[in-house]
Amino acid sequence: MNKKQKKMLIRIIVAAVLVAALSMFPLEGYLRAALFMIPYLVIGYDILQKAWKGIRNRQVFDENFLMAVATVGALCLGDFKEGTAVMLFYQIGELFQSYAVGKSRRNISELMDIRPDYANVERDGNLEQVDPDEVEVGSVIVVQPGEKVPIDGTVIEGNSTLNTSALTGESLPREVKEGDEIISGCINMSGVLKIRTTKEFGESTVSKILDLVENSSSRKSRSENFISKFARYYTPIVCYSALALALLPPIIRMLFMGMTPQWGEWIYRALTFLVISCPCALVISIPLSFFAGIGGASKAGVLVKGSNYLETLAQTKYVVFDKTGTLTKGVFEVCGVHHNTLEDHKILEYSAMAECASSHPISKSLQKAYGKEIDRSRVTDIREISGNGVTAIVDGVSVAVGNGKLMDSLGIKYVECSQVGTIVHVALDGQYAGHILIADVLKPTSAEAVRQLKKSGIRETVMLTGDMERVARQAASEIGVDKVYSELLPADKVAKVEEMIDRKGAKEKLAFVGDGINDAPVLSRADIGIAMGALGSDAAIEAADVVLMDDDPLKVAKAVRIARKCMRIVYENIYFAIGIKILCLILGAVGIANMWLAIFADVGVMVIAVLNAIRALFVNKL
Structure with a gap:
């Protein structure tokens, strides 16, 4: 009292x-x-x-x-x-x-406790506490164990464990190391971190969240x-x-x-x-x-911008999902090496070496699967062929890594793969050496999220994606959505949502769930827009009506349950x-x-x- x-x-x-x-x-x-x-x-x-x-x-x-x-x-x-x-x-x-x-x-x-009181700036070898508003973009700040991260930035020194429960509603800690992006509002649990700020305090995640909650009433x-x-x-x-x-x-x-x-x-x-x-x-x-509903939701990591959106969410009968980054991790991972003439790790080693100069997501996934430091001195004559792949000389071996078009242009016969995903063919000294299957992995809770939505009385779940039909249908069947529409451009997604809105009943509402970065037009067009995995995403906080503070699709079902x-x-x-x-x-x-x-x-x-x-x-x- x-x-x-x-x-x-x-x-x-x-x-x-x-x-x-x-x-x-x-x-x-x-x-x-x-x-x-x-x-x-x-x-x-x-x-x-x-x-x-x-x-x-x-x-x-x-x-x-x-x-x-x-x-x-x-x-x-x-x-x-x-x-x-x-x-x-x-x-x-x-x-x-x-x-x-x-x-x-x-x-x-409790959510407001994420507001930082100060930021530590290192000056002349000493730490000086200053108002977060005074810290400019590009400054280096120090966050000690037990302190809140005051401003968004990139870790330039140190590694630690972060408590993100005030933002996400989950107690699972998050590990960060040098080079990782870090958002304000988290609590540093262990090591000392040096962070180069990427935003002003007024534009940082913590400020936007606090402003959103304060204005929800x-x-x-x-x-x-x-x-x-x-x-x-x-x-x-x-x-x-x-x-x-x-x-x-x-x-x-x-x-x-x-x-x-x-x-x-x-x-x-x-x-x-x-x-x-x-x-x-x-x-x-x-x-x-x-007020209690919005408070309970925010504690669970679901930020609702107003009671009007809570009311609309309770009337939702149709939930439309974006695929990449929403139901899937949005990160390509190597799922297997097939029809190979060498051991798996050797195929991955040659592929990663040849792709070492590329920043393409597929190249990054190959390098990650290799899992070792790449010695660039072993690689020469790298040539990137746009839309096809790369060729290079690795340890004196001519290596070609790419799609079927690259193999055709080199006159190399290759084996088609029956599994769904992106196929990367590998040839060594003009001979086919096998192919690598790369796929966007489903989030572990995606299927359960759809089941919980149906259990909550959602009439229809739909998935929209720009992926090929074969890939989209495979993902849809694993997740359990009722309908899937593939090979869509952003404008096509808006048109598809508008078509569904015209078909539904007057009192039935349609929610669109997206990652909030590329889906802003659809988030705005739906009866209610829900942004997934919105930590640090300005587009999500601006475009969506409901913001989920982590990338767990299960929170969509929780948001509907809270609203109802x-x-x-x-x-x-x-x-x-x-x-x-x-x-x-x-x-x-x-x-x-x-x-x-x-x-x-x-x-x-x-x-x-x-x-x-x-x-x-x-x-x-x-």
């Missing part, structure tokens, strides 16, 4: 003890009134102040005004115990709501907008209805029926009506449900609060409900709704 909440708790306890003590004695008249005013003012002076301030600012109709009128009216009718109890229980509900909001904010604050959902409009019209209507209930029946009884007006009874009914009608449960619990749980809680609160209100208003108007039932209809319903809203903070693991 914070200081303000502790102060309120003390006021509640004092007022409750005084009311209990006064109820034990048979007090009458002015003495009873004067003594009960003490606990009433202890617990309710701030509500009276707010109501008076609202009247002076011409913003009369709010819950403070309703509570003030209802409780002061009850005191005027001599119902001192009930009037004080209404204010007491209302403040208990307010304390409950304040604690719930605080708990939700603390969840957001500004984008209201349709449910929140409905409740705001509802409360704006609802409160004046019930105030005038209560006034009519207090005046019209007594006047009708007196003028038209010749009966006693019974002013006290009808005013009591009107005051009960006012207490019941207070819209606290709706006005507080609905925004709190969304949040919306389920929102509708539970709406139906429960409005249903109880309507029932109790009817009972109050006909005189069956008293002030104690009114307290339940207001404070009790609010406490139950707030407790229900807090559930959105807790995210179940898949």
